[in-house]
Amino acid sequence: MSDPIDFYFDFISPYGYLASTKVEEIAARHGREVTWRPFLMGVPIIKIMGLKPLMETPLKSDYTLIDIFRLATWLQAPLSSPNPKATNSRAAARAFYWIHDQSPEIAVRFAKAVYERMWVDGQDISDPAVVVAEAAKLGLPGDDLIAALGSEQLKARLEAEVTAAVARGVFGSPFIIADGEPFWGVDRLPLLNAWLSPPGSAPAFI
């Protein structure tokens, strides 16, 4: 089997959520595994780029609300309206890496569960209590996670992951890297599929 493909995403990104519902299916078609890598768009990436958050960008924010529901329909993925309180994915991303160090498999299940709470149920995953409750459902000790979320060690761990992502050119969510080739956006999944396919076998663009 070839190397896994890297799937970078922010828990507060609707496009990241939509990609999460398809990325493993696409990878599996080509005998590939997926490494899930949550990161934070807010700090320091938006600052490096000199942009502002998507939903605070005039014109684009209105469009996004149309676009995500249309894509969700096409991808057959359930989607609720963005929860305006859920603007901070720090606790969820830190918890992911804490769980990952114990079990990468459970960490992926946790990531999927957090995405569902946020983007299917409309919960506020900025709230560490929501994050801890999802971890507890997967059998992880809530008190230990609460302690870890306040630790400098876990904070530094997530910062290092974000720095490493930026160093690889990651700047948006979702962002996939397969064999060094970068794919930004849920709309690039067909191109990822073509990239992973034997020459000449990928479906036409349109």
Place this chain on the structure above:
Amino acid sequence: MSDPIDFYFDFISPYGYLASTKVEEIAARHGREVTWRPFLMGVPIIKIMGLKPLMETPLKSDYTLIDIFRLATWLQAPLSSPNPKATNSRAAARAFYWIHDQSPEIAVRFAKAVYERMWVDGQDISDPAVVVAEAAKLGLPGDDLIAALGSEQLKARLEAEVTAAVARGVFGSPFIIADGEPFWGVDRLPLLNAWLSPPGSAPAFI
């Protein structure tokens, strides 16, 4: 026949060029015509959004250079590297509307020719001389166009087109509006195709 679909694009946008190679084919499949509407991303749209030009945005600019060539291959469209001098599409867009008032059909041929000079031949279409030469090839009097390009009337005409585009929510290139439904990006052409298709007949996303 239903209403034409509106195709907004900036001549200096590689994604606009790529879309221009496919939009009429997609529209024709569904018995639709295309209204070509060049506009300027630079003023006032980027200012309203608080963004900066794509190729001046760190991380994203590097990615774009990979992404446009990959898309061009997939769309089977010839593409040359961006000409760093070609950053201003004002003369080309003004010339388009001047030609359009004489013949909408010739204006579309002019738009395709300008896109080819810029994105196939790598010419600097910021240069009014390049723009005038393309118009002359289509039989339009170069001296009249040169005079028109310096007129307040044509300047105001383009400004009005940009203002009208922003009022409809247009903020990027390409941007297509079909029956009021907005589609931003060459990557949304498959969604446009699905939108125009009878229910249940569009190809799967991936």
